[in-house]
Amino acid sequence: MSETAPLIVLAGNPNAGKSALFNALTGARQKIANYPGVTVERKSGHFQLANGRPVELVDLPGSYSLDPTSPDEAITRSVIMGEQKGERQPDAIVIVLDAANLDNHLRFALEVIALGRPVLIALNMMDLAERDGLTLDPAKLEAELGVPVIPTVAVRSRGLELLSAAIETRLSEKNEQLTTIVRKERGQGLRKQAKEIANTAVIAETAGRRWSERADAVFLHPFAGPIILLAIMFVMFQAVFAWSEAPIGWIEGAGEWAAVAVEANLGEGFLRDFLIEGAIGGVGSVVVFLPQILILFLFILLLEASGYMTRAAFIMDRLMASVGLSGRSFIPLLSSFACAIPGIMATRSIADPKDRLTTILVAPLMTCAARLPVYAIIIGAFIPARDVGGGVGLQGLVLFGLYIFGILGAMIVALVLRSTVTKGPNSGFLMEMPKYQMPRIRDILLGLWQRAWIFLRRAGTIIFTATVVLWLMLTYPKVPIDSPVSQVDYSAAGRIANVIEPVVAPIGFNRDMALALIPAMAAREVAVAALATTYAIDAPDEQAEAKSLTERLQSRWSLPTALAFLAWFVFAPQCISTIAVTRRETNGWKWPMFMLGYLFALAYVAAGITYWSAVALGL
Amino acid sequence: MNAPVTLALTLDRLAMRQRAEISSIDWDAMSENEGARLRALGLDEGVTVEKLHKGMFGFNDPIALKVGRMMIAIRKSHAATISVVVPA
Numbered sequence: 001m002s003e004t005a006p007l008i009v010l011a012g013n014p015n016a017g018k019s020a021l022f023n024a025l026t027g028a029r030q031k032i033a034n035y036p037g038v039t040v041e042r043k044s045g046h047f048q049l050a051n052g053r054p055v056e057l058v059d060l061p062g063s064y065s066l067d068p069t070s071p072d073e074a075i076t077r078s079v080i081m082g083e084q085k086g087e088r089q090p091d092a093i094v095i096v097l098d099a100a101n102l103d104n105h106l107r108f109a110l111e112v113i114a115l116g117r118p119v120l121i122a123l124n125m126m127d128l129a130e131r132d133g134l135t136l137d138p139a140k141l142e143a144e145l146g147v148p149v150i151p152t153v154a155v156r157s158r159g160l161e162l163l164s165a166a167i168e169t170r171l172s173e174k175n176e177q178l179t180t181i182v183r184k185e186r187g188q189g190l191r192k193q194a195k196e197i198a199n200t201a202v203i204a205e206t207a208g209r210r211w212s213e214r215a216d217a218v219f220l221h222p223f224a225g226p227i228i229l230l231a232i233m234f235v236m237f238q239a240v241f242a243w244s245e246a247p248i249g250w251i252e253g254a255g256e257w258a259a260v261a262v263e264a265n266l267g268e269g270f271l272r273d274f275l276i277e278g279a280i281g282g283v284g285s286v287v288v289f290l291p292q293i294l295i296l297f298l299f300i301l302l303l304e305a306s307g308y309m310t311r312a313a314f315i316m317d318r319l320m321a322s323v324g325l326s327g328r329s330f331i332p333l334l335s336s337f338a339c340a341i342p343g344i345m346a347t348r349s350i351a352d353p354k355d356r357l358t359t360i361l362v363a364p365l366m367t368c369a370a371r372l373p374v375y376a377i378i379i380g381a382f383i384p385a386r387d388v389g390g391g392v393g394l395q396g397l398v399l400f401g402l403y404i405f406g407i408l409g410a411m412i413v414a415l416v417l418r419s420t421v422t423k424g425p426n427s428g429f430l431m432e433m434p435k436y437q438m439p440r441i442r443d444i445l446l447g448l449w450q451r452a453w454i455f456l457r458r459a460g461t462i463i464f465t466a467t468v469v470l471w472l473m474l475t476y477p478k479v480p481i482d483s484p485v486s487q488v489d490y491s492a493a494g495r496i497a498n499v500i501e502p503v504v505a506p507i508g509f510n511r512d513m514a515l516a517l518i519p520a521m522a523a524r525e526v527a528v529a530a531l532a533t534t535y536a537i538d539a540p541d542e543q544a545e546a547k548s549l550t551e552r553l554q555s556r557w558s559l560p561t562a563l564a565f566l567a568w569f570v571f572a573p574q575c576i577s578t579i580a581v582t583r584r585e586t587n588g589w590k591w592p593m594f595m596l597g598y599l600f601a602l603a604y605v606a607a608g609i610t611y612w613s614a615v616a617l618g619l
Numbered sequence: 620m621n622a623p624v625t626l627a628l629t630l631d632r633l634a635m636r637q638r639a640e641i642s643s644i645d646w647d648a649m650s651e652n653e654g655a656r657l658r659a660l661g662l663d664e665g666v667t668v669e670k671l672h673k674g675m676f677g678f679n680d681p682i683a684l685k686v687g688r689m690m691i692a693i694r695k696s697h698a699a700t701i702s703v704v705v706p707a
Contacts, residue, residue, distance in 0.1 A: 065659050103687045317694070429693065
């Protein structure tokens with residue numbers, strides 16, 4: 001026997017509670033990667049069986065059938081068949097079934113069992129089935145299927161020891177002849193067989209408490225439903241700002257403390273300047289947005305885990321259809337408000353390829369969290385904090401307007417794309433709406449931790465590198481003493497910016513903005529860090545250096561320029577990661593290049609129109 | 620023999636809370652992939668469905684069906700390719 005840990009895979013229909021079982025078994029020790037060549041996530045983790053033997057567990061994408069209808073299902077199939085490149089043949093397959101949904105979920109289970117591989121069934125969500133009025137007999141199901149059936153409640157970590165023991169037994173009998181009942185049925189026959197077996201396993205079925213259906217009477221009500229959805233989204237965006245104030249203050253405080261500590265302990269010189277201006281100033285100005293990103297993700301994770309997200313898709317479908325998309329696109333686009341990358345990856349659940357491509361192409365128009373730093377600093381500096389009546393502040397209103405601007409832009413672009421480059425028959429909308437579930441705090445926290453880690457890693461790598469490179473290019477070559485030219489003008493970065501400036505000058509951008517746009521290609525929020533670094537270096541004396549970025553912007557930018565900068569960032573595709581993920585998702589350079597081109601063109605036109613209108617209005 | 624009076628119509632015209640059995644599906648009206656997804660979600664000939672919800676006011680589209688113990692959302696245009704029989 002080989003020394004490597006046996007490979008156990010979790011398979012099953014979507015919404016069977018696979019991920020909850022995976023989390024319960026492996027805890028936080030998870031590794032998320034991609035299968036080569038596709039952006040289907042490979043979630044893996046380790047745990048120990050009762051006898052201390054370590055095993056590797058892989059959570060396969062949810063599948064309705066071994067006849068794949070999506071890239072996700074294709075991966076599940078090839079892993080189960082042992083045909084997936086770079087993946088070992090699984091030593092055991094755990095099929096997760098929703099106990100309350102047996103007749104539907106058994107079809108997939110029967111298909112897998114028919115392959116004659118070592119299979120176990122985790123009869124999951126037993127508690128929900130009971131609450132639904134179903135009494136099941138796992139032993140009967142086991143006899144019918146000819147494979148071990150273990151009842152589990154993954155969200156309460158129930159049945160895990162039994163499952164672990166059963167896996168142990170299954171692994172030890174690996175080399176023996178398996179007595180699997182191989183019944184090759186397809187199509188209608190398979191469905192009938194699944195139904196028959198499900199009926200055998202059900203001992204009693206009462207009406208039960210149909211609380212999920214009752215909740216839908218409200219949430220899916222033709223009138224109340226859309227209003228509730230709107231209210232939830234309103235609360236979500238309010239919370240992003242209201243709840244983040246305090247933690248942002250703490251992070252800023254920590255940054256200031258660090259800067260003071262560095263200043264006190266290091267002599268004047270390269271290292272001190274580098275740490276304060278480059279590292280703390282640059283990266284710090286981005287890390288402050290972690291609270292807002294986490295709050296946004298908290299809402300999205302809660303909405304997903306509770307099952308409400310599919311209701312939102314149901315309500316929005318008809319509106320999305322009017323721009324040639326479907327309700328399926330709503331979830332990826334809503335996620336894109338946090339970040340376009342998970343949004344674009346979430347488009348994998350869209351079956352229609354042209355629908356999916358359109359959604360990918362417009363996802364960057366949703367105002368992602370990375371734009372917030374740019375919006376917040378410009379709005380804070382140029383829009384007066386005035387009350388426009390009814391307790392609504394002008395600053396918040398402008399910010400809301402920028403979100404709307406992005407959404408409208410996305411709708412118009414989708415409509416245009418669907419009648420030109422992604423032309424095709426109107427796609428359908430076919431989706432399972434799972435029962436409502438109480439989100440499990442542990443799973444939500446795990447999800448938040450993963451997002452926070454991704455963001456901090458980004459801040460520590462891409463953003464840090466871009467900031468440091470810019471800082472170096474701004475600092476060198478050093479301007480000769482007594483030279484009338486400023487340090488920024490003399491520096492390498494300044495000279496590059498002076499070349500770009502004529503291109504962006506017609507839309508009201510100055511040299512400093514041209515300078516900020518270059519490193520902001522790495523990530524939008526770098527624009528803020530870049531401006532902060534530029535003005536810190538350019539400060540003539542200590543006193544000027546102490547001025548806040550807001551004050552410096554106010555003294556150097558006109559209002560039309562600031563507004564044009566905002567309009568630019570509504571559209572500009574300034575995020576290398578988004579371009580990279582689009583290339584991966586569309587398997588080539590054609591569509592990311594198209595995205596880059598159309599978004600830059602829109603950004604230029606929007607900024608130009610904004611600038612000239614504002615100038616004409618005498619702002 | 621007295622055959623019970625049944626009502627034949629397409630799925631999109633089903634009334635709220637009305638139960639019906641799928642009598643035939645026009646597989647040619649959809650792509651192979653769509654057909655496979657329909658079957659994967661349990662919509663097939665001989666299956667009993669119940670209309671539970673309809674979309675936003677003014678549109679009443681899509682509709683939500685109870686299929687077994689699952690709830691499935693489907694657009695009316697799609698549902699129009701599915702013929703059902705409402706038992707008397």
